[in-house]
Amino acid sequence: MMTQLADLTTPYFPTWCPGCGNFTIWAAFKNACVQKGWNNTNSVLVAGIGCHGHLVNYTKLTAFEGLHGRALPVATGIKLANHRLNVFVFTGDGDSLAEGGNHFMHACRRNHDIKIILHDNAIYGLTTGQASPRTPRGFKTKSTPDGNPDDPISPLTLAISAGASFVARGYAGDITKLTELFIKANEHRGIALLDVLQPCVTFNKDYSHEFYRENTYYVETNHDVTNKEEAFKLSLEWGPKRIALGILYQVNKPSCESQIPQITQKPLIENPPLHNNLEDLFKKYT
Numbered sequence: 001m002m003t004q005l006a007d008l009t010t011p012y013f014p015t016w017c018p019g020c021g022n023f024t025i026w027a028a029f030k031n032a033c034v035q036k037g038w039n040n041t042n043s044v045l046v047a048g049i050g051c052h053g054h055l056v057n058y059t060k061l062t063a064f065e066g067l068h069g070r071a072l073p074v075a076t077g078i079k080l081a082n083h084r085l086n087v088f089v090f091t092g093d094g095d096s097l098a099e100g101g102n103h104f105m106h107a108c109r110r111n112h113d114i115k116i117i118l119h120d121n122a123i124y125g126l127t128t129g130q131a132s133p134r135t136p137r138g139f140k141t142k143s144t145p146d147g148n149p150d151d152p153i154s155p156l157t158l159a160i161s162a163g164a165s166f167v168a169r170g171y172a173g174d175i176t177k178l179t180e181l182f183i184k185a186n187e188h189r190g191i192a193l194l195d196v197l198q199p200c201v202t203f204n205k206d207y208s209h210e211f212y213r214e215n216t217y218y219v220e221t222n223h224d225v226t227n228k229e230e231a232f233k234l235s236l237e238w239g240p241k242r243i244a245l246g247i248l249y250q251v252n253k254p255s256c257e258s259q260i261p262q263i264t265q266k267p268l269i270e271n272p273p274l275h276n277n278l279e280d281l282f283k284k285y286t
């Protein structure tokens with residue numbers, strides 16, 4: 001099935017700040033939709049609450065914008081109900097690593113066949129600039145006026161150690177490579193984490209486009225993506241010219257959905273309901 005850019009267009013124009021990295025993540029995703037024919041018949045978007053979540057209003061695909069921190073359980077539920085759908089989760093570092101941290105760990109561990117696009121701006125954008133689990137130590141924010149006392153965590157390291165089978169990092173300023181990463185993430189069977197370095201030009205002046213252009217590099221094409229130790233090492237690096245982009249880790253292992261006997265023949269939604277009359281069922285338990 002073909003997808004044209006016009007098929008994805010909604011009447012709403014983004015309210016993101018001019019220069020926000022969300023614009024180019026959105027553009028790369030739409031490129032990938034057009035290249036691979038992702039549309040309303042085969043794909044669904046789930047987002048958390050945050051600036052990133054507005055993407056669902058600007059992309060004409062079936063979408064669900066849930067409670068803050070709860071995008072992942074909604075996405076895993078959708079995938080279990082109809083595993084033929086491509087399920088893309090757009091989430092923030094606050095959404096998936098703070099309030100949603102528990103879901104993040106277990107979605108990785110279970111290797112659900114969903115794709116997580118983490119808009120990693122190292123700050124809470126929508127609530128106007130509080131520290132997130134990605135905010136560097138010492139960084140002054142509204143919630144840490146004397147400097148952040150905590151160390152940031154690496155979502156890549158966390159995902160690898162929790163059992164994720166595809167772990168990659170992209171940069172919002174490189175639309176071509178980001179489009180490729182979207183496609184590779186969706187071709188992978190199992191969970192894919194695509195951590196996207198996303199400048200928040202309003203509340204995080206340190207992690208700017210200039211900073212990322214200066215300090216990121218793509219891993220070599222001969223990088224052994226199955227080498228867990230090497231992937232760990234790369235995922236932990238963060239410093240001058242030491243921020244790795246590309247697929248850091250990828251291994252084959254059964255996804256959660258592929259191991260559930262009830263859905264091997266057909267998706268759950270294609271099975272008739274076991275109980276047509278719920279009242280009788282309720283009576284049984286009252």
Ligand SMILES: Cc1ncc(C[n+]2csc(CCOP(=O)(O)OP(=O)(O)O)c2C)c(N)n1
Binds near residue numbers: 049099123
């Ligand atoms: C249950 C709940 N807790 C907290 C909030 C307040 N809240 C809304 S967005 C947000 C953080 C947004 O940061 P992030 O997830 O990184 O997304 P960004 O805005 O940076 O894209 C918070 C704490 C909320 N709306 N609901």
Ligand code: SF4
Binds near residue numbers: 017052125203
């Ligand atoms: S506050 Fe930051 S993340 Fe939110 S729209 Fe503005 S630049 Fe983007």
